[in-house]
Amino acid sequence: MDVNTKRRILGGVRLTLTHLVIIVIGLVMLYPVIWMIVSSFKPNNMIFSDTSLIPKALTLDNYVTGWKGYANVSFGQFFINSILLCVFAVVGNVFSCTLAAYAFGRLKFSLKWLWFAVMMLSVMLPAHVTTIPRYLLFNAFGWTSSKDVIVNYLPIVAPKFLAVDAFFVFLLVQFIRGLPKDLDEAATIDGCSRTGIFFRIVLPLTTPAIVTTALFTFIWTWDDFFNQLLYLSSPNTFTVSMGLRSFVDNSASSNWGGVLAMSTLAMIPSFILFFSLQKYFVRGIATTGIKG
Amino acid sequence: MKKTLALLMAAAMAFGLTACGGDQPAANNTDTPVATTAPAAEVTTEPAAVEPPAVAEGPEGYPQYTGDPVELRLAYWGNDDRVQRTDDVIALFESYYPSIKVTGEPAPGTNEMFDMVKTQLTAGNAADIIQMGGNFADFKEFIVPLQSYFGGELANVADPAAFDQTTFDIYSAGGDRLGVCVGKNLLALVYNKTLLESAGAPLPPATWTWEEMKAYGESVKALLPEGVYPFVDNAANQANYIAYWFRQLDKPVWTSDLQTFVDADGAKGWLDVWTGYIADGLVPDAETTGGYAETSPDTSALIAGKAAVGLIWANQIGAYQGATTDELGLTVLPTGGKPALATQGSQCFTINKTAASVEAAALFLNFFASHPEAAAILQTNRGIPSSIPALESLSASAEGADKILFDYSAFAAASGQTIPQDPNLPGDQEFIQELQRIYQAVQFGEATNDEGAQQIVELITRLAATG
Structure with missing residues (x-):
């Protein structure tokens, strides 16, 4: 393996690692937003008692009740x-x-x-x-x-x-x-x-x-x-x-x-x-x- | 680009002019019609005649209104359900007293409401009727003393046979009765019935002492799943639990005659209980506890499945039950020493000294808190009703979380452990924040229990001196 190929591979590895780190940090930063979006489809009584990202039940009720607003x-x-x-x-x-x-x-x-x-x-x-x-x-x-x-x-x-x-x-x-x-x-x-x-x-x-x-x-x-x-x-x-x-x-x-x-x-x-x-x-x- | 910018600037000026013209309603801005300038044909030079009501107004058995037409503003906090119910009661009130118009100004939260009210009071623009909490004493210079209206506009709520008079004792300062409390509230221990039963653990008993509570925790600990503790660490998340402890020791934190009796022994006893629980693994570790503020279901270690028994206000049972699929139950706080389970006034209405008509406002308070039709609309939305007939009729038909609440309230009242709530310590919020800081120092080993106790006494003494 010549020096250039070695350098190219090393560069590729470095680039992949850099992207991997950025993606992981990005996901950590996005986690609250993702949790919010996922939880908006959970029934009210499961939002805090089941905090996982994979909901056990799905509902659109929250969008219906939320859209009703406040005080008519x-x-x-x-x-x-x-x-x-x-x-x-x-x-x-x-x-x-x-x-x-x-x-x-x-x-x-x-x-x-x-x-x-x-x-x-x-x-x-x-x-x-x-x-x-x-x-x-x-x-x-x-x-x-x-x-x-x-x-x-x-x-x-x-x-x-x-x-x-x-x-x-x-x-x-x-x-x-x-x-x-x-x-x-x-x-x-x-x-x-x-x-x-x-x-x-x-x-x-x-x-x-x-x-x-x-x-x-x-x-x-x-x-x-x-x-x-x-x-x-x-x-x-x-x-x-x-x-x-x-x-x-x-x-x-x-x-x-x-x-x-x-x-x-x-x-x-x-x-x-x-x-x-x-x-x-x-x-x-x-x-x-x-x-x- | 030039064209776009020119358009932008033109729009800016047009909008600027529109913003300055306050009479023009903006399209789509509100569902309700906005009063605009009357058409020319209808303009009259004579002032609008304001006629006093021809006949006395008011429901049967209630004080009558004979004054001029008046408009009142009502400031309160609450969710959509409370707003709907309040609006319905206002409509009912206006049907009986057509000369008194009441406009609700609901705030979207308790803290938000007081941010707003404090600013408005400073500017002399606050609502005529203001809903208060335990912090009413901070506003006493703005509140009308009500006792002189007990024989007149407040006749129904002043009747001991029809209305729980202890709420007036709670909302008093310097001998003045300052508020009419629509409902009452009590501290309670909530437990996760489903969790305990599925673990094969016994449910908490109806009454227990501090020693029995600890023994219960030790017996349950081994049965609960890994990472689930018998109790929530409620040592410092609110002021009322430590106040309960000091009341049991007959060393109240703050009394209605503005005195404190706390001492370091009492404070150390409190810290010993909770640090003992940490050492025995009966409550979650300090890091886990720090993650839950324990103010509502969304910040509750019990709802998150980390613990089986925790402290809440009894009125919160509906909200807690609504936040989990598990079944919950209530039991009383551990006994020991003197009776100390304080009955707190919930959602107490006060009258602002600058009210457009104190008499009309007093009639509203009287009607809101005691009229059977109003009680039928309000249900338990503002706590356990202070109106005795309403309490009896609602207790008989209660279901679900309401039934748990009424059963608990009746049991607590019969237990002989209840007392009227002491006023909040001056600077109540600072007390809670500093108490949390001190307790965290103890939890993390930065201060000993003796040092923590000394700091708690110094904190209470310092805040009491400002009262």
């Missing part, structure tokens, strides 16, 4: 509420954060460094610190416990249109700073205004970072529970995360099958979004200096 509001309504909330949140964040980031990344204005520092400080401020002040503010606006269901969503959605998610502003600022200023100057010579530069030059080139912003906003809003709990008190305004929690009651019987069945369905939107936008998402992360 179907789980489909929770999906609609969550999707609408996420769409508004994504649009709000993309709209406001790109504008704020453009200002910080390209424009000159007085005390720019101070405002940037204040924005960065707000990233470091734990969200819990602002919970009560925020609630007091929105309560003063009449946005809490309102009979008009739409108004109840404002405390969650309205701030998104004011670029309060400083993390995304920072991410976009980093990206915009990486774009060559020559393009702006060329556009200015061609007669482009500041607004024109934003829409014609900066926005198209910032697409990967915008996609990252949109994706993260969607996933974080979809998964958020605490804000939705605080501001959405009527079951017909509940979202998916609240609907899932409503199946579990320590003081009475819990519909664990429903939780697992609806959790399985709740994964689908994030799953589809992530994989369809993965290309942009990875580029956005890799080119902003924020290594995921």
